[in-house]
Amino acid sequence: xxxxxxxxxxxxxxxxxxxxxxxxxxxxxxxxxxxxxxxxxxxxxxxxxxxxxxxxxxxxxxxxxxxxxxxxxxxxxxxxxxxxxxxxxxxxxxxxxxxxxxxxxxxxxxxxxxxxxxxxxxxxxxxxxxxxxxxxxxxxxxxxxxxxxxxxxxxxxxxxxxxxxxxxxxxxxxxxxxxxxxxxxxxx
Amino acid sequence: xxxxxxxxxxxxxxxxxxxxxxxxxxxxxxxxxxxxxxxxxxxxxxxxxxxxxxxxxxxxxxxxxxxxxxxxxxxxxxxxxxxxxxxxxxxxxxxxxxxxxxx
Numbered sequence: 001x002x003x004x005x006x007x008x009x010x011x012x013x014x015x016x017x018x019x020x021x022x023x024x025x026x027x028x029x030x031x032x033x034x035x036x037x038x039x040x041x042x043x044x045x046x047x048x049x050x051x052x053x054x055x056x057x058x059x060x061x062x063x064x065x066x067x068x069x070x071x072x073x074x075x076x077x078x079x080x081x082x083x084x085x086x087x088x089x090x091x092x093x094x095x096x097x098x099x100x101x102x103x104x105x106x107x108x109x110x111x112x113x114x115x116x117x118x119x120x121x122x123x124x125x126x127x128x129x130x131x132x133x134x135x136x137x138x139x140x141x142x143x144x145x146x147x148x149x150x151x152x153x154x155x156x157x158x159x160x161x162x163x164x165x166x167x168x169x170x171x172x173x174x175x176x177x178x179x180x181x182x183x184x185x186x187x188x
Numbered sequence: 189x190x191x192x193x194x195x196x197x198x199x200x201x202x203x204x205x206x207x208x209x210x211x212x213x214x215x216x217x218x219x220x221x222x223x224x225x226x227x228x229x230x231x232x233x234x235x236x237x238x239x240x241x242x243x244x245x246x247x248x249x250x251x252x253x254x255x256x257x258x259x260x261x262x263x264x265x266x267x268x269x270x271x272x273x274x275x276x277x278x279x280x281x282x283x284x285x286x287x288x289x290x291x
Binding site: 002003005006007008009010013014016017020021023024027031039043046047050051053054056057058060061164165168169171172175176178179180183184186187 | 205208209211212215216219222223226227228229230231232234235238239241242243245246249250252253254255263266267269270271273274277278281282285
């Protein structure tokens with residue numbers, strides 16, 4: 001599983017590297033584009049994901065203690081927080097589209113050309129992250145269904161561990177995305 | 189009633205909540221610090237600061253939530269493989285650009 005996580009890290013890492021190169025060459029344009037992202041939604045979503053990782057860690061602890069009721073509850077809370085993240089992201093995307101924050105849109109609000117490159121990274125990175133989170137919801141939902149069974153499969157513990165690792169990786173990527181996309185150009 | 193059975197090796201309820209709760213609070217604190225300082229700093233400093241805080245958060249999640257703390261050394265190697273290759277890619281790329289004229 002950790003090897004798979006390493007490949008995922010390199011998958012996102014390549015885009016982070018491209019972002020770093022373009023940003024280093026266009027500091028002013030990125031600072032102009034950054035404040036157009038929604039800090040409110042970015043902040044709410046960061047809180048939701050950090051909390052979901054915390055709750056899923058509690059689920060692992062509950063499993064180790066054979067507290068099946070707590071385990072199932074924590075899995076439901078994790079799933080709900082992830083779903084709330086996607087709902088917030090959907091509302092944010094709707095708002096972004098209304099503000100014409102799409103590269104190539106004639107009514108794109110920032111004047112510097114490289115500001116559009118910033119939003120190209122924004123859509124690609126947040127889109128890929130949302131796809132990963134959707135998969136994570138499926139995985140956590142599946143583990144919850146297994147946890148509800150009277151006779152859980154022998155590899156249940158492994159399934160829980162793997163789903164938790166994948167979920168935390170999604171959280172890890174968001175920590176970096178929040179810094180790269182939502183905290184740019186906010187200073188004086 | 190002392191009970192004569194074997195000792196319960198399962199983690200206590202306080203352990204289940206204690207460490208993750210502390211890490212969660214630290215993560216939220218770093219998150220608040222990052223959001224706050226982004227409004228104070230500017231230019232290259234803000235990029236350096238916010239990414240450094242994000243990397244610290246990643247390290248905390250990896251060590252405690254992903255339980256690398258309790259994992260054998262070989263798992264640490266596998267976990268660090270991606271980070272090492274990523275660091276190498278950044279080093280080579282920016283090493284190249286930084287030594288170009290007119291960068």
